[in-house]
Amino acid sequence: MPVPSLSGVHKRPLLRDNVFESIRNAIVDGTFEPGERLKDTELEAWLGVSRTPIREALLRLEHAGLVIALPGKATIVAPYDQASTESTQQVVGGLHELAARLAVPLLTEDHISAMAEANSRFEQALQNADVESALQADDDFHAVFVAVSGNPVLRDLLEQTTPVLRRVERMRFGSFAARGSVAQHTEIIRLAGLRDADATARACRENWLSLRFTSSQ
CATH class of the missing domain: 1.20.120.530 (GntR ligand-binding domain-like)
Structure with a gap:
């Protein structure tokens, strides 16, 4: 999964919202393409945060219809429907x-x-x-x-x-x-x-x- 060349940029007071917005924007602007697998480890390296806010952001994105969680497999960017x-x-x-x-x-x-x-x-x-x-x-x-x-x-x-x-x-x-x-x-x-x-x-x-x-x- 290619990620933007940006690391550790999020300030803690807005951590969760910033993580959510960064991933959401990358999906919306096509950086993360439909069907692409989103890997926690690569998102951690890109955003410079722990897994917890990333998993919370992915859950919010799933509720918004932008990602799909495949149980026991992976989280992928939702295809166009x-x-x-x-x-x-x-x-x-x-x-x-x-x-x-x-x-x-x-x-x-x-x-x-x-x-x-x-x-x-x-x-x-x-x-x-x-x-x-x-x-x-x-x-x-x-x-x-x-x-x-x-x-x-x-x-x-x-x-x-x-x-x-x-x-x-x-x-x-x-x-x-x-x-x-x-x-x-x-x-x-x-x-x-x-x-x-x-x-x-x-x-x-x-x-x-x-x-x-x-x-x-």
């Missing part, structure tokens, strides 16, 4: 719909401006074929509703489910098909500015459900 990915997409879309519905009545002009700025960065990143920046800008855009909603359960559920879609988002944001999301974001901003919570919520849900993918990607 279109049915489970589409199911996750429906849940994530519904969560963002709820976030928008809760947030719109509480939005300020600063929030609207932050969304517009994030969408501008998103559009520029797509034009530059900068997938990492596009993902960050898209996250920043949707994070406004999630933060303003004030619902920590909603936020935690999104943190658990969204990574399953991130591999698909990476492929989409590297293609011309993603350009449609810029216009969808613009419409979401317009509706939010009108304080139309229902229409904004529906538009957010449709934005997430418009993420198209096939098993051949």
